[in-house]
Amino acid sequence: MFAGIYRGRRVLVTGHTGFKGSWLALWLTELGARVAGYSDRVPTTPAHFDVLGLAGRIDHHIGDVRDRTALAKVFDAVQPEIVFHLAAQSLVRVSYADPAATFETNVMGTVNVLECARTSASVQAVVVITSDKCYRNVEWVWGYRETDTLGGHDPYSGSKGAAELAAFAYYHSFFAGADAARMATARAGNVIGGGDWAADRIVPDCVRAWASGEVVSVRSPHATRPWQHVLEPLSGYLNLGAALWRRHRPAVGSAYNFGPEAMVTQSVGELIEALRQRWPGARWESTPQDTARPEARLLRLSCDKALAELDWHAVLTFNECMTMTGDWYRQYYADATQAAALSTAQVSEYVTLARRRGLAWAAE
DSSP states (O other), X not given: OGGGTTTTOEEEEETTTSHHHHHHHHHHHHTTOEEEEEXXXXXXXXXXXXXHTGGGXXXXXXXXXXXXXXXXXXXXXXXXXXXXXXXXXXXHHHHHHOHHHHHIIIIIHHHHHHHHHHTOSSOOEEEEEOOGGGBOOOOOSSOBOTTSOBOOSSHHHHHHHHHHHHXXXXXXXXXXXXXXXXXXXXXXXXEEOTTXXXXXXXXXXXXXXXXXXXXXXXXXXXXXXXOEETHHHHHHHHHHHHHHHTTOTTTTTOEEEXXXXXTOOEEHHHHHHHHHTTSTTOXXXXXXXXXXXXXXXXXXXXXXXXXHHHOOOOOOOHHHHHHHHHHHHHHHHHOGGGHHHHXXXXXHHHHHHHHHTTOGGGOO
16 A cells, blocks of 8 residues: 555654544554654543554654654654654634634644754655645635635634645745655545544534433534545545655645545534434434534535545545444444454455555555
8 A cells, every 4th residue: 555655664643642643543553654653642531542552552752742842852763754743732612712722732833843844854754734624614615625715713723724824834945945855734624433532523422422321412413514534534644645755746845635525515414313323222402503602514625636636535435434433433332342453444444445446545
């Protein structure tokens, strides 16, 4: 996979204890990479990071991306060749409660990673992961393209737009030279899958409630999102990192959306119903949205650029995504000791489907 580029490479993942970061660290170990991680804490209990036992499987470092001195020491110790920057404050409602920390983490944390990469002799490729929320969302019906206006109405979205601007400036100032590390940014959001227990996310809220026999309350059942399984954007990030390693010129200094096709979106209510069908006895109800802390109702992405320049597109149908997600949580709550093996099996299942459907990155 990925032309064998990750085998034996030293790869640093910031935010490796989080939901997406732990899945990425798992996949990289399966690819034969020498994985190191930097994160301020394990964010939830339970956590996918703990379920996988990653603390004993990779080079695990605890630290805050806002602390450039501590981060630089890890760069010096690890000597990474490829960096995936995922560490972030990732919740919209938390950003309303603590906007300053959100901007500090998401903007200055990104600057600190780029500064460490800029001054590192070992780094050859950097993938900065932001979010689909980086776009100034006017809730139009077509997908946002990478050239559309950045920004956001809430602190989280604004911080992700600002992180993209910081990355753009760093690329043109420091990473555009022939001998510099190659850098690109990736935008994806509304990721679901097994192992997510974050607060204020619809799937974790559902499985927590249903596992306890409770009814889940839903704020915005009619809001639509480009839902995708966690392995979908991760395949995009890995594909992008491999392209940067190969010095694939269109990828260098670019931004890419990774998500389902622009018109493939489901409402929150449709998502819950699909999950409920895989959870006997589950119930949910609609509650009024907090109008003082609004969230976007419509958001779509255009992933045409990733298809044209990286030969990447999503693998799973919505039903396949929901089956993998539902199966993971049902297995965890039936026998948590089997969840790590199931995660590895789902990576293998996803790769097999990608090969059957002709994805170039999955070729043996």
